[in-house]
Amino acid sequence: GAGVSQSPSNKVTEKGKDVELRCDPISGHTALYWYRQSLGQGLEFLIYFQGNSAPDKSGLPSDRFSAERTGGSVSTLTIQRTQQEDSAVYLCASTPPGELFFGEGSRLTVL
Amino acid sequence: AQTVTQSQPEMSVQEAETVTLSCTYDTSESNYYLFWYKQPPSRQMILVIRQEAYKQQNATENRFSVNFQKAAKSFSLKISDSQLGDTAMYFCAFGNRLSQGAQKLVFGQGTRLTINP
Numbered sequence: 001g002a003g004v005s006q007s008p009s010n011k012v013t014e015k016g017k018d019v020e021l022r023c024d025p026i027s028g029h030t031a032l033y034w035y036r037q038s039l040g041q042g043l044e045f046l047i048y049f050q051g052n053s054a055p056d057k058s059g060l061p062s063d064r065f066s067a068e069r070t071g072g073s074v075s076t077l078t079i080q081r082t083q084q085e086d087s088a089v090y091l092c093a094s095t096p097p098g099e100l101f102f103g104e105g106s107r108l109t110v111l
Numbered sequence: 112a113q114t115v116t117q118s119q120p121e122m123s124v125q126e127a128e129t130v131t132l133s134c135t136y137d138t139s140e141s142n143y144y145l146f147w148y149k150q151p152p153s154r155q156m157i158l159v160i161r162q163e164a165y166k167q168q169n170a171t172e173n174r175f176s177v178n179f180q181k182a183a184k185s186f187s188l189k190i191s192d193s194q195l196g197d198t199a200m201y202f203c204a205f206g207n208r209l210s211q212g213a214q215k216l217v218f219g220q221g222t223r224l225t226i227n228p
Contacts (some may be wrong), residue, residue, distance in 0.1 A: 033215070042115075042202060043156075043218040056215070089154060100216060102148075102156035 002026070004103035006092050012109045013082055021077045021106045025094030033100065034067055034077050037089045046090075049075065082110045113138045113205050117219035124193055125227050131178075132188045132222050134203030141165075144206040145179065145186045146216065151199040159201070162186065190224075198226045 005024040013019050025032050034046040045059040049069040060066070064082075069075040079086055087110045093100040114137045124130045136145070147159040162170045162179050169177050174194075178187045190197055203219040 035218075040221075042117075042220040043204075043216075045215065045217070048215055091154075091156065093156070099158055099161065100156075105154045107154075 004092055004094050004101050006090075006103035006106050008106055009104065010107045010109075012111065014111055015084060016081055018078065018080045019082055019108060021079075021090050021092075021108070023075045023077070023092030023094075023103060025073065025075070025092070026101055027073075029094035029096055029101070030072070031095045032069055032075050033093045033095070034075070035091045035093065037091060037105070039088070043091065046077070079108075082108075084110050086110050113140075113207065113217045115203055115205050115217050115219040117201075117203055117222050119222045120220070121223045121225070123225040123227060126193060126195060128193055129189060129191050130193055130224065132190075132201050132203075132224065134186045134188070134219055136184050136186065136203070136205045138184070138205065138207075140207055145177075146204040146206060147175070147177070147186075147188045148202045148204060148218075149197075149199045150202065150221075156202075160188065193226045195226050195228060197224065199224060 007022045030051050032049045035043040036046055037043050047067045048056040064080045067077045089105040089107045091102055091105045093102045116135045143164045145162045149157045149159050160170050160172045160175050162177055169179050174191045176189045200221045200223050202221045204216040206216045
């Protein structure tokens, strides 16, 4: 596809379970970002990948959150032992210089 | 650290009217970018307009224009001849330059804009 693709679109899980969210960036984009958007809030930066450089993990809220990017393309955000406060929309964006292209997000609901 | 503030949580105007959304930011950098993104109910974030800090001329994009006041650290968005399809959350964002020209954006809390028929 032409845009950033995220899956699943919606995920409902039970407290304490692990979840994985996937992002397929636009082909050729070297940088990839994960943001979190809680209900009615702005976007909170989580993590950033740029080429082969070490990722900027400064926004990850706890060690339950991790992300990887394989082969410089697809990225997976993993949340272990989910808590109710993890409920949010998780947005992925990829970029050439100058503009972020966002996916439609993965809505996570932790019961 | 950079911060972005949008002081208007919600706004509502009639179709065809002009509306201005406010945004202020705080930074010690001199070279940066400012953005307005639109998020309709579909959740897709869409870039509306972008301003480069070193450019004095205000950016315009059809019915959308900005008033960039660098000294005041203000970056407002004006929507002229508003349309029903403009109904959305609008986010102001600040971007600093990272290596290889990529951007790490800091977002404001958003303004929910409703255009009434």
